Amino acid sequence: MELWDVYDENRKPLGRTHVRGRRMRKGEYHLVVFVWVFNSRGELLLTKRSPEKRSFPNKWDPTGGAALAGENSLRAVQRELFEETGIRAEQSEFVWVDTYRRAGKHDICDVYFLRRDAEPDELVMQAGETCGAMWVDRRELERMIAQDMVAAPDADRYRLLGEKLNGWLK
Secondary structure (H helix, E strand, O other), X not given: OOEEEEEOOOOOEEEEEXXXXXXXXXXXXXXXXXXXXXXXXXXXXXXXXXXXXXXXXXXEEOEEEEOOOOOOXXXXXXXXXXXXXXXXXXXXXXXXXXXXXXXXXOEEEEEEEEEOOOOHHHOOOOOOOEEEEEEEOHHHHHHHHHOOOEOHHHHHHHHHHHHHHOOOOO
C-alpha cells in the first residue's frame, strides 16, 4: 500500500495521508516529481514504460513518480531516479525547473533537471516500471512525440518546458 501526503492547492500540508488508487477529494493534492536527465552531449535520457503499466504501457518518458508520505520533493526525485534507473545522485545535483498543477488532476508537479553521463546498458531497470533506456537529442525526441512513442503527459510537459530546455537539450 502506497501512501501520499495530502496538500491543499497552495501546497500546504493537510496533516493526513492518502492511499494510492483511491479517489482524492476536491481540493486535495499530492506531490509528483519528474527529473529530466541530460548527458554531457545534451541528450535526454528516456526510459521505456513497462508493458504491465496501466497507463501508457511501452511508451517512452523521463523519470518520475509520486512522492511517498514523509518525503519532500528532492528526496522523492532522488528515490524515483534510483528506483527506475539505478542512477544515484545527491540532492544538491538536481536543478529545480518548474512547479505546476495539471488541469483536472489532483497533483502538484515539481520538475528537475540533472546532468549525468551513463550508458543505457549500465542502467538498472525497475521491474514493472521500466524496461529499456536510451539517450535522444531534441530532433529524435520531437520525432518520437510526433509518432506517439512518448507518454502523452510527458509530450505535454516537453511543450510546457519550452525555453527552459535550451542549453540542456541539443
